[in-house]
Amino acid sequence: MDAPDFREIDKKWQDIWHRERTWQVSNNLTESGGAAYVLEMLPYTSGEPHIGHLKNYAVGDAVAHFMRRNGRRVLHPMGYDAFGLPAENHAIRTGKHPKESTDESIASFARQFREWGISIDWSRELATHQPSYYRWTQWIFLRLFEKGLAYRKNAAVKWCPKDATVLANEQVVGGRCERCGTEVEARQLEQWFFRITDYADRLLAGLHEIEWPEHVKTMQRNWIGRSEGAEVIFSCVETGEQYHVFTTRPDTLFGATFFVLAPEHPDVLRLAAGTPQEESVREYVNQALRSTNDTRGAADKPKTGVFLGRHVINPANNEHIPVYVADYVLMEYGTGAVMAVPAHDERDYAFARAFGLPITQVITPDDPDGPAAGQLPYTGAGTLRSSGEFDGLTSAAAGAAITSWLAAEGAGCQTVSYKLRDWLVSRQRYWGCPIPIVHCQSCGLVPVPDEQLPVHLPDIEDYAPKGRSPLASADDWVNVTCPACGGHARRETDTMDTFVDSSWYFLRYCDPTNTEQAWDFNALAEWMPVDQYIGGIEHAILHLLYARFLTKVLYDLGKVPVAEPFAKLFTQGMITKDGAKMSKSRGNVVSPVRIVKHYGADTARCYVLFMGPPDTGADWSDEGIEGVYRFLRRLLRLGRELAETTQAPAAGDTHQIDTGLNRKVAETIVRVTESMTQKFAFNISIAAVMELSNSVSRAQRDGASPAALRHAVATGASLLFPFAPHISSEVYELLTGRRVWEDSWPLADMTLLASETKLIVCQVNGKVRDRVEVPAGADDAVVESAARASQAVLHALSDSTLLKTVVVRDKLINFVVR
């Protein structure tokens, strides 16, 4: 008996599930059972599924099955994230049209999901590159456009020279393109943005309502980067222009002794023009703009900068302070300008020391003897000095007082700053959802009317990236009449970021075939929010933040009944091989196709779950999977043997052995149920069934009755069904004649668990000396005399004085002696 056998069993049950559409659910509200929505992140379909996909869907499928067997009506759909750079790059490499290569990839994913036996409602399958889907992506874009949440602006943006497109801030990691690793460049371009910053506070607040891993919430909080402070206005002495800065420390305003602009600040060159410093400023800025994020980003790098030859007025004390350009100030954060308080900020201090600028201490540390006393820079709170009328106030009080004083003077106000930037959604690439806007010379930006959607992605010959959208060359497609005035107009030729496509797919699953609207509100009311979302940690910010944002927008528009899309989130850990991430270049890829072919689907699924807690990473072991394989074969063999055995063996005290086995069955039910309910400790669930199977083998040898053995194995199969659906179905059918998924989750016989006797651990001074059996619920005196009957206990007690006896009912007795 080996893999070919498993493969036949796999096929037998997959055919039944396919033929009978077993996992299909309707939107019928009147059907019994509470609705539940279990969802794994949809796969990005470029290339083939890998082991990480197998784990992701094995986890999700276990959850879905467990909920179904506990009476829930579970929506468990599947789709494909089909547009985007990697698919397009893959197509360019292979010389195939992205539509063709993507559809091939989708077919491969779909086939393998079926071969893995994942319980999917296939009637709801979708792919984001289908016009029937992206029609509604465009519809959503237009709703944002109407609300002013989708807008165009000219901005310094991140440009990937290799992929020849702009990127969102979220897609730039350490100054490099998240996809291809190329260092990004800054470019000044007009682009489409989504106004996600309008939702910053609600995206933060919503985190309190959802059950997500704490570290994912933390990552989102850090990314949003909310920080409270004040805006202060500094006027240029020479030009009279006003410059706003953001500070979290308005209490240190009197200590601002110079002013710094980022090299990217649009006014830098103009300000320096005509000054003796003009040439050196120009040189510095050029050099700073050329230097990479890698070299510029280090916090311990020596401070550099150039005097602009201009001054601004510190509104607190009317002092004229010099303006510098320096690359330690970032254009991306705040206003690209800072007031520098060298006495109370590390960076400003380093700069002041390097350039010989004055350092004015305005905060006295509260603890006069503390290590901070007299040492600059001092970045903590304290009492104000050299700050005019505010002297003597604490930092907190002074911050508020100075801010209100600024507001009264018209020189500032209280404000909140965010690290989060608006979401840049346009891409100069072919393989994406067209933006449904036309540019009309007389009307400007005109939305394509809803009834003309979708704006089809044209089929073009040359889709290679060139730095402008390939769609621009599709003349027939680009030239249109303006929907507003009927005059000549041109279509928007950029496509949308793939993350727009995947930010709403979970809504479409609820009503996937609707041709009248994106979805029926009632369908969402039935299923949303997703009860359990499952995916990789790599989406902690990108996908999960965007999806939350779009859901909130649609909620505000009254289109969606919930403000948070994913009530619970589970992030699975990555499977590595030989301690490293699997990759073709390393040659350490474990192919799911090969594994499933060799061991069958259930072995593969159980092994990825048995490797350890599913939220932690684990290293693939070719030996490790053999253990799970052996276990499943043993289970099937037991099932087959017992299905044919009716005669009880003669030997042994059958009744006592049966009772012991039945108790083990009850214990296993409790153990598996708890390990699946409290956390997703599927490694424990599987281990518990392994124990049961070991107990069955022992009981069989010892002479248990066939009925008890059959009951034990059938229950084990039933408990294993969420992880190994094929073999479990087979064994369960052999032993009971029924379909395991049609029976509800096993219920433990609690009377068996409350056994008549208990094994009491006997300790002397906390050290275990023996174990004695007493009746369940025996009182302290009975336990003590039983313990005292033990030779080992008596031996340990000899030559000592008893100080105290601690008895924990049904568990333990501890003699404390001296």
Place this chain on the structure above:
RNA sequence: GCGGGAGUGGCGGAAUGGCAGACGCAGCAGACUUAGGAUCUGCCGCCUUCGGGCGUGGGGGUUCAAGUCCCCCCUCCCGCACCA
């Protein structure tokens, strides 16, 4: 630097404050076998004078009892990082 998490046998990992090491891998011994890379059985933390002693990164503490709770330290992993 800031934030989050983790340190348990040769390995992956179990343990509502109550028997540390479940389950599996690897290893060792045996059975069956022409054969075994199949299957089954047993052993499997370290030390031991075989009484027992020691043992969950290190050090303290609370407790009758600590892998688990508290304090200090060390190491590793992940995220963010010149964020004003």
